[in-house]
Amino acid sequence: MYHNIGDKSGFNTVSLDNFKRQIEFLKSKYSIVSLGNYIQELKEHDSNDKIVTITFDDAYKSYIDQVIPYLEVEEIQSIVFVPVSHVGKYNVWDKGSDKIDIMNWEDLKEVSQNLFVEIGSHGLSHSRISKLNNHEIFREIKDSKDILEKKLFVKINHFNFPYGQLNDLNFFSMKILGELDYISACTARYNNKNSLRNIFSLNRIEVEPNDNIDIFKNKCERHYHKKYFKRIVKEMLINLRLIN
Numbered sequence: 421m422y423h424n425i426g427d428k429s430g431f432n433t434v435s436l437d438n439f440k441r442q443i444e445f446l447k448s449k450y451s452i453v454s455l456g457n458y459i460q461e462l463k464e465h466d467s468n469d470k471i472v473t474i475t476f477d478d479a480y481k482s483y484i485d486q487v488i489p490y491l492e493v494e495e496i497q498s499i500v501f502v503p504v505s506h507v508g509k510y511n512v513w514d515k516g517s518d519k520i521d522i523m524n525w526e527d528l529k530e531v532s533q534n535l536f537v538e539i540g541s542h543g544l545s546h547s548r549i550s551k552l553n554n555h556e557i558f559r560e561i562k563d564s565k566d567i568l569e570k571k572l573f574v575k576i577n578h579f580n581f582p583y584g585q586l587n588d589l590n591f592f593s594m595k596i597l598g599e600l601d602y603i604s605a606c607t608a609r610y611n612n613k614n615s616l617r618n619i620f621s622l623n624r625i626e627v628e629p630n631d632n633i634d635i636f637k638n639k640c641e642r643h644y645h646k647k648y649f650k651r652i653v654k655e656m657l658i659n660l661r662l663i664n
Contacts, residue, residue, distance in 0.1 A: 421475050421476075421606075421608065421624040421625060421626045421627060422439070422475065422477070422627050423476070423477050423480065423520075424478070424480045424482050425480075425482045425483075425487050426486070429629035429630065430518060430629060431514070431517045431518045431629070432511075433482075433518075433520070433629055434627055434628075434631070435629075436486055438631065438632070438633070438636075439487075439490075440490065441636075442633065442636050443474075443491075443494065443496065445636065445637060445640070446474075447494070447496075449640070449641075450471060450640075451471045451472070452472055452473070452497065453471050453473055454498075454499065454538055455473045455475065455499045455538055455540070455578055455604065456577060456578075456603070457471075457473075458471060459603055459604050459619070462614060462615060462616055462619070463616065466615050466616050467613070467614070472640075473497070473498075473499065474496065474499070475498065475500075475501065475580070475606060475624060476499070476500040476501065477501050477542060477580060478501070478503060478520075478522065478542065478546075479500050479502040479503065479507070479522050479523050479528070479542070480511075480521065480522055480523070481521040481522065482520075483500050483531065484523055484527045484530065484531050488531060488536075488537070491536055492534065496536060497536050497537075498538070499537070499539070499540050500531065500538075500539060501541065501542035501578075501579075501606070502528065502539060502541060502564075502568060503542040503543060503545070503546040503582070504542075504544050504563075504564040504567050504568060505546075507523065507524060507525055508523070508524035509521075509522055510522055513546045513582075525571060528571070528572055529571075529572060532573075539568060539572060539574055539576060540577070540578035540579060540606075541564040541579050541580065542564070542579075542580045542582060543561070543564050543579075543580075543581075544559060544560050544563055544564045545560065546582045547560065547582060548582060548587075548588050549581060549582070549588050549589065549590060550587045550588050550590070554592050557590075557592060558596055561579060561593065561596050561600060562596070562600055565579075565600060565602070576602075577601075577603040577604070578602065578603060578604050578605065579597055579602050579606070580606040581593075581605060581606065581607050581621075583608065584607035584609065584624075585607070585608060585609065586609065589621055594620040598620070603619075604620065605619075605622065606622045606624055607621050607622060607623065608626060609621070609623050610623065610624075610626065611623035611625075612625050612639070612640065612642075625640065627639075
């Protein structure tokens, strides 16, 4: 899971040099596939340690400026998740952080026509599902899909929960995803294992700005990385609060 790519690392930003090293490592060890093909592989085998898919949250401008030119040459698939109401704007949800520009509709039309790109929904407003009522959740999931499909003339099969932690998911949202013919949904819950059982709450590995190639390899190859255990502890605390 990536957010922004830049000349230098920074807030939510992996340097282009590090990104290229990371992709080279993935190419040497795994099959890099589209998210659609990743899901198909799960359906056929329910698990596969030898495939990966590359995801980009928030549809930042660097996706068209820096990511696509490189991945296109390497013939590597990726998916970008779009926060629909913020197209052409910037990351207002990251208060006090660096301002990062988001692609506009012309940018999205261009990348949506690229054979190596899938487009997914990151909701309308980049709001936490846990802060919304059922009507608002329905709009986030349905309207974002409808707008993207109408403007870009592509099928939107995949959703990505903003923030994507345990308390940002609920039964209603997953039910709506199925009813609206989404194929999958991603979270930000740390783990490198998935199966059909969590098709609407897929785990991912976040690539962070300071991840050198050794840290990156460790994240990819270790099933029980320390960040996984941090996630488990955090979710135990969330569950305790929900019970109380």
